[in-house]
Amino acid sequence: MDKRLDPEKAQEVIQEAVRLQQEHESGIPQAVLEASAEEMGVDPQHLREAIRRVEEAQARRARLRMQILIATGVLVGLFLLNLLYSHSVLNRAWSEVRYYRAQVENVIQRRESLIPRLEALSQQVSAQQRAQLEALIRVLKSNPEQAQALVLQLQSDPAFRNDWMLSRLMDEIAGSENRIAVERKRYLEAVARYEQKARQFPINLARPILGYPKQVE
Known part of the structure; x- marks a missing residue:
């Protein structure tokens, strides 16, 4: 109740x-x-x-x-700022690497485009000149780094100097070799700059998170 x-x-x-x-x-x-x-x-x-x-x-x-x-909050802020800073630095350096790599590939492609002209011209010259041009073609295809020395040797040959077409083609090949050397040097310098920045603190902390490589392959 x-x-x-x-x-x-x-x-x-x-x-x-x-x-x-x-x-x-x-x-x-x-x-x-x-x-x-x-x-x-x-x-x-x-x-x-x-x-x-x-x-x-x-x-x-x-x-x-x-x-x-x-x-x-301060640490998180610093971490985010480092990500932004590192991305800016690495992206700029990586873009330079890609640019100069493309430049090297372009000048190499330009040199390779001269090979068909050499092959066509080798059919229009004397047997001795044909043998020399064929040797140059083989070097350009198999070991292009050695082509510069052979081109200089051919340019010193009076028979090549007196033939306008041969002389002009040798000049183009020599010029392409020089451009390749210059662009390759610039590319290697860009690679060195990138790898140096990738190792710097605090960029080296953010680099793996941002997906940038430590070294250029």
């Missing part, structure tokens, strides 16, 4: 419940805490000192948490 309260008592109970709820939500009043401590024989002065120490410890922990958050 339900216990019934008169209206006045019910109102008092409700008010007390509200007060207890408010105390629970806002914390225990210090006076209540001191009264409880006094009942247990604790000196109120010691209680107040304990409260002060606890509050200071809580404040220190709060400051530490804030410092950790700030430090974490």
Whole structure:
């Protein structure tokens, strides 16, 4: 059977419940805490000192948490800035490598385009000149790095110097060899610059994340 309260008592109970709820939500009043401590024989002065120490410890922990958050934010910011900076540096250096590699390939292709002209011209000259041109063609196909020396040798031959078509073609081959040497030198310099930057700190930390190679293959 339900216990019934008169209206006045019910109102008092409700008010007390509200007060207890408010105390629970806002914390225990210090006076209540001191009264409880006094009942247990604790000196109120010691209680107040304990409260002060606890509050200071809580404040220190709060400051530490804030410092950790700030430090974490700074580190994340620095990491992102390093990613942007490293991408800019590596992208520029890598673009140079690709550009000069393409230049080397272009001048090599230009030299290779001269071979059919040499082959056609070799059918129109004397047997001795044909043998020399065929030797040059073989060198250009198999060991083009040695072609420059052979071209210089042929250019010193009076028979080649006096033949306008041969002389002009030798000049083109010699010019292509010079351009290849120049572009290859520029390419190797670009590779060296890229690899140097890829090893630098803090770029070397961001490079693997950005997907750039450590060395140029």
